[in-house]
Amino acid sequence: MDWCTEGTPSLVTAPVVTRHPRALESVATHYCPGCGHGITQRLLANALDELGVRERTVGVAAIGCSVLIYNYLDVDFQELPHGRAPAGATGIKRARPDLVVFTYQGDGDLAAIGTAEIVHAAARSENITVIFVNNCVYGMTGGQMAPTTLVGQRSETCREGRDPKLHGYPVRVAEMLATLDGAVYLERVSVTHPENVKAAYRAIRKAFAYQLEDRGFSLVEVLSPCPTNWGMTPSEAVRWIDEVVSRYYPLGVIKDCAPVHFAHLLEHPPAESPGAKLHGFHYETVAGPEADESGRLTRPQQPFGRRGGRWTAISSKDFQPESRPESGSQAESGGAAGSAGDPTPEDP
Numbered sequence: 001m002d003w004c005t006e007g008t009p010s011l012v013t014a015p016v017v018t019r020h021p022r023a024l025e026s027v028a029t030h031y032c033p034g035c036g037h038g039i040t041q042r043l044l045a046n047a048l049d050e051l052g053v054r055e056r057t058v059g060v061a062a063i064g065c066s067v068l069i070y071n072y073l074d075v076d077f078q079e080l081p082h083g084r085a086p087a088g089a090t091g092i093k094r095a096r097p098d099l100v101v102f103t104y105q106g107d108g109d110l111a112a113i114g115t116a117e118i119v120h121a122a123a124r125s126e127n128i129t130v131i132f133v134n135n136c137v138y139g140m141t142g143g144q145m146a147p148t149t150l151v152g153q154r155s156e157t158c159r160e161g162r163d164p165k166l167h168g169y170p171v172r173v174a175e176m177l178a179t180l181d182g183a184v185y186l187e188r189v190s191v192t193h194p195e196n197v198k199a200a201y202r203a204i205r206k207a208f209a210y211q212l213e214d215r216g217f218s219l220v221e222v223l224s225p226c227p228t229n230w231g232m233t234p235s236e237a238v239r240w241i242d243e244v245v246s247r248y249y250p251l252g253v254i255k256d257c258a259p260v261h262f263a264h265l266l267e268h269p270p271a272e273s274p275g276a277k278l279h280g281f282h283y284e285t286v287a288g289p290e291a292d293e294s295g296r297l298t299r300p301q302q303p304f305g306r307r308g309g310r311w312t313a314i315s316s317k318d319f320q321p322e323s324r325p326e327s328g329s330q331a332e333s334g335g336a337a338g339s340a341g342d343p344t345p346e347d348p
C-alpha cells in the first residue's frame with residue numbers, strides 16, 4: 001500500500017519535528033496519568049541532548065515520586081538520602097568540575113527536610129543545576145502537606161485545608177533563594193499547556209548552559225500537577241495550576257545575574273568617589289534617586305533590597321590597595337550618606 005499519495009499528509013515524507021531524546025531511556029515510567037514528572041524529565045533529556053553533554057552528566061536523584069529518574073534518563077546517577085541531593089551534587093561537582101551535575105528534587109525533599117542543603121548550596125554558589133518540582137504536596141507518601149501547600153488546600157495532614165494559624169504560610173522557594181548573593185539564575189515555570197512547556201524547556205536548557213559557562217548556582221522551579229493526590233482529573237489539575245497555583249507562585253524569571261560579592265559592603269560604601277576600589281572590588285552606582293509625579297525624590301526599585309550600587313570584582317592589574325578608606329572614614333563608621341551608593345541624605 002502506498003502511504004505517499006499525492007496531496008495527502010504522509011508520515012513517511014513529513015519532516016521530523018521531534019524525536020525520542022537520546023538521553024531518555026525507552027522504558028515505561030511508573031508515573032500516574034497526568035503527572036508532571038514525566039514531562040519535566042523529558043525536557044531535561046532534550047536539554048542534555050541539545051547541549052551535547054549527556055555522556056558527561058551526573059544526576060543526583062532525591063527521595064520522592066521522582067526517585068526512579070535514574071531508570072528513565074540515560075546518564076550516570078547518584079542517589080542521596082532525603083533532602084541531601086545538593087550536598088552530594090556539591091561533592092561531585094567539586095571533585096570533577098568537568099562533569100555536568102544536576103539534582104532533581106520534589107518540594108518535600110528540597111523545601112522541608114532539605115532546606116539547609118539547598119540554602120547553603122545556593123549561598124556558596126555551587127556551579128550546579130537544580131530542577132525543583134513543586135507539586136504542593138508530598139506525592140510519594142500519599143499527599144501530606146508540604147511547605148509549598150497553598151493556604152486552604154486540602155491534604156492528608158490538613159483535611160480542612162492549610163490554615164496559616166496552625167500550619168504557617170507556604171514557602172516561595174525561588175524568591176527565598178533570590179535573596180542569596182550566590183544564587184545566579186532562578187526561574188519558575190509550569191508544565192501545563194504547550195506554551196508553558198516550551199518556556200520550561202528554555203529555562204532548563206538555560207540553567208545547564210549557565211553551568212557550562214561556570215556561572216554558579218541555578219534552579220528551575222517547575223509547577224507540576226499531581227492529580228492523584230489533589231483528587232483531580234489530569235485536566236482539572238493543569239487548570240488548577242494555571243488558575244490558582246501560579247497566582248501564588250508567579251511564573252517567570254525570579255533572578256538572573258552574576259553573583260554579588262561583598263554584598264554587606266553595600267550598606268557601607270566607601271566615602272570616596274564612585275570609582276573607589278576596595279580589596280579588589282569596585283563600587284559602581286547603579287541608579288540614583290528620581291523625582292516622582294509630586295516631585296518627591298524616590299529610588300527606582302532595586303532587586304532584593306539593593307540600594308543604589310553594586311560591588312564588582314576588578315582585575316588584579318587595576319587593584320589599588322591604597323584606595324582602602326582611612327580609619328574613621330564614613331565607610332568604617334557606617335555612615336553611607338553622601339557617598340557614591342547613597343546620594344540622598346534624607347533616606348534612612
Ligand SMILES: Cc1ncc(C[n+]2csc(CCOP(=O)(O)OP(=O)(O)O)c2C)c(N)n1
Nearest residue numbers: 063064065082106107108109137138139140
Ligand atoms: C529521612 C526520610 N524521611 C521521610 C521519608 C519518607 N518520604 C519518602 S518520599 C517523601 C515525600 C516526598 O515528597 P516530594 O519531595 O514533594 O516529592 P513528590 O513525591 O511529591 O514528587 C517522604 C516524606 C524518607 N524516605 N526518608
Ligand code: SF4
Nearest residue numbers: 031032035065139226
Ligand atoms: S503521586 Fe503525584 S507526583 Fe507521584 S507519580 Fe502520581 S501524580 Fe506524580
Ligand SMILES: [Mg+2]
Nearest residue numbers: 106107137139
Ligand atoms: Mg511534592
